[in-house]
Amino acid sequence: MSEYRVTGLSTSVIAELVAEVEPLWHEQHQASLTARQRRRAVGAGAKHRFVFADRLLATLVSLRHGTTHDVLACWFGVDRSTVTRAIGEVRPLLAQRGCTVAPDVRLRTLAEVVEYLGGDGRAGIIDGTEIRVRRRAAGRKDRDKFVSGKTRQNAVKTMVLTSADGRVLFCSPVRPGSCADITQARHLGLSQLLADGPFTEILADAGYQGMGAQTGGRVVTPPHRKFKKNAPDWYEQRHELQRKAHSSRRIRVEHGIAHLKNRRALARHHGRREHMSDIVQAVSGLLSHQQAATLDTAMRT
Template structure:
């Protein structure tokens, strides 16, 4: 395992994990007990010849497991390299990341200190209470192509990028802070279909009066949600449009684009975490990966906002 000096260097340098020391300390306090509880439950769930807690101790303590997971998510470092860095076997790193990543994914997105949004319903309720405008968009993450002969091999091919990808729906506030990131779906799924599958139409139709800005990929949701989803204006003239209409349509389109550009900034911050630039692991882990990174990013954004307000 790494020494105290190396561990302190990792924690103190935000370039390594993407998180400040205060945020990492909060993660240790919040996630540590959950990991320990799951570990003890797993030990007690099978027949044993020795008491729980007997035998060899972990060479990789929880703090190091958390740091290894953060470095992997932030920079896409391979398990072999992390194993050399932390002085353990590669399988230990793989097991550690597999244990910590789901715990990070379940935490949801942090809005303020102690307030987290874990579901889309909670996000819609939060926007209704605060009166803020939400911005929604889909983002794609490249993945490995399924093996030849595997069922539904072509469902991961994105019609937009013509690559094998999975898709997630991201919802931010008007300042681009991440409020929600959905589980992933195969890249062949359209943005509007994914939103319907997540229940966005039902939540907006039956919920509070909120405003959600979206791009042209969500056109049609406005009519289904009573105007709560606002998309770019439809083009009424496909050919031989009058000059005055071209000017009006372009002005309306730019005005809408300038309002929803913040979600693109939020997605860009997510993609700064190399694990989302291209996912090279199992596709089954992409949902946990993207939701874990969204939760970590939102917690750091909330911490930076509090720090700015206090200074």
């Protein structure tokens, strides 16, 4: 179960996760026990057969392959409800970890990412990506709210911010698929953070046009067309070269999104939409942790 092909993580990263998350889970579990009225003392009664390491592995396999809880219950020899409860407890703890950029540096908020990029004059790349979800039942309020204007499918949207080399630095909480990319960035306060924070260049696609003027040129989007009709040949060639140069610089964010979508939980989600923000942030944190560990190993060798 701890194979890289099963979890998407190396054994060293899994060991670090166990050491970091297990105390948090035990603290959370003890708090839930003491919060309610009890007839027996805390710790009395049957002990867990489903230990924390197995709970973590079940969560990692679920995020990596989208394995059903019934199958995981058969693998671990427990009831399906036990697996569902375990994943529901461990997944938020993974989502709270943030994205790892170095063994001692972790980014949890968009403000920390902007400060990290501006501190050393690094460039960042942003883009929005959609994750298909189940359609809401007929008669529910705002049933069409999750329909994407681009794909015409029910989806939720998250904003991904990567470094210039494609390493994932931040994934935002999800919003309904009808939300525009630039609207989501504004709701996250990106314009204000860039305008008030240290200077850093953020590459974006045409969906973010207009943010450059709001941030003093910090958000760089593809060049506008000055000639809509009867453009001279020299202008067409120059405009195409400029667009290709911009696309070549920001292609790394597409690679980062592809690595995220390799996790089946983000390819298409069949469960509750309420869990999508935790799933996105948990996957981005795990991916960045593995990327940082791989880079650290490469530098040592």
